Amino acid sequence: MPELPEVETVRRTLNELVVGKKIDHVTVHLKRIIIKPEEIGEFCLLLSGETIGSVERRGKFLLFMMDDYVLVSHLRMEGRYGLYDALDPLEKHTHVVFHFTDGSELRYKDVRQFGTMHLFPKGRELEEQPLKKLGLEPMEDTFHVAAFRAAIAHRSTKIKPLLLNQEYIVGIGNIYVDESLFLAGIHPEREASSLTAKELAALHAAIVKTLGEAITAGGSSIKSFVNGQGEIGMFQHQFKMYGRKGEPCYSCGQPIEKSVVAGRGTHHCPKCQPLKLAKAKK
Template identity: 50%
Template sequence: MPELPEVETIKETLKLFVCNKTIKHVDIKWPNMIKYPDDVEEFKALVTGQTVRSMGRKGKFLLFYLDEYVLISHLRMEGKYSVHSPGDPVKKHTHVTFYFSNGEELRYNDVRKFGTMHVYPIGEEFLHKPLNQLGPDPFDTSFNLDYFYEKLKRTDRYVKTALLDQSIVTGLGNIYVDETLFRANIHPLKRCSKLTKQEVKKLQINAKETLQDAIKAGGTTIRSYVNTQGDMGMFQQDLFVYGQDSKPCRVCGEDIIKMKVGGRGTHLCPTCQPNKQGVR
């Protein structure tokens, strides 16, 4: 699933191709992707004639700011946007196409059909699902140490599980949680209630730095992620632990191991991230 750096990269790329372009009409091949309004014809009517004025992001969600409305798009596992000229071959699994008045097309392709789209009036986008269920973005000023510490201290969950909780902090997924925990030298099975304020500060700082580094590299390509221009993210070359199981740690030389935490594959260095609680 594209995480915050990948979605940020897509947002910045889409800006170059869709801003100030007017939607002439919309073709929807898979209506189940349209979550609000749940009537496909109403969805089409709301966005038709609207001009894309700017692009935004909240966690892993793309926000298309139109004249009067906000289109909220979640790519889920395999969703991809691409801009095309008329007559370009249409790939299989292209489920939604926005036709612009200049003849260009914005196509949404999704092999698994898990992606979602919502449309709300500007100003209401954070009052309803899905955005009203999200915690602060890691780059929001509200994601401060006091907030983060209080949220984590209230739960006895494993820290890996809590960091994946989008209601605590949004945008972090499996890749960047593993990388954040490694950089902070914290074992993924540590209980949140046992974290010191200094450890939470390390998590906060390293989450931001990890995401910033990934954004600079254009995100991480693990399986099929590419940006809207077809370019792969390159942060996978800088990963310390994710996907590195059985390889030597770049810091200490110990073999990286992989385990399950809350049903999620989790990568760590047993030397750099000692399990002081002895939990397995």
């Protein structure tokens, strides 16, 4: 699933491709992609004549900001956007097409068909689901150590599933949690409430550093991720932990271990991220 760095990369490329384009009409080939409004005809009618002013991001969601409406798009497992000429053949698994007045088309393809689209009147997008309950945005100035600590420090939940919970911090999926916890030297099964102030500060810095480096690298292409221009990400070549089961840790040489935490495959170094520190006192 595209995580924050991948969605941010898509956002940036879409801003280069579609900002300023006016929608002539919309074609929906798979109705279940459209969640709001329920009527596909209404969805298409409301978007007709709208101009894309910018493409923003909230967590793992893309926000197409238009004249009167905001389209909230979740790529889920394998959703992707691409800009085409209207005469280009329609590829398989193309489910939604935004036809622009200049003869180009923004096409949404999704092999797994898990992606979603919600359309809101401008200004209402943050007041309703799916954006209403999202937590701290780790790439904004508001994500400072104090806010991070207030969000998670007193929770008895294991730190990994807590970081994956979008109601506390948004966008940090499985890959980047593993990478951030390794960089901070914290075992994924530590209880959040056991972390010292120093450890929380180290984890905060690790999250910001990891996500920033991943964005710079264009995200991670594990299976099929490409940005809006069809380019793969390169951060997978910088993984220190994720996907390296049995390989030596770059810091200490110990074999990396893999387990299941909260239903997710989890990688950690038994020496650099010892679980015995779980009862550390503040």
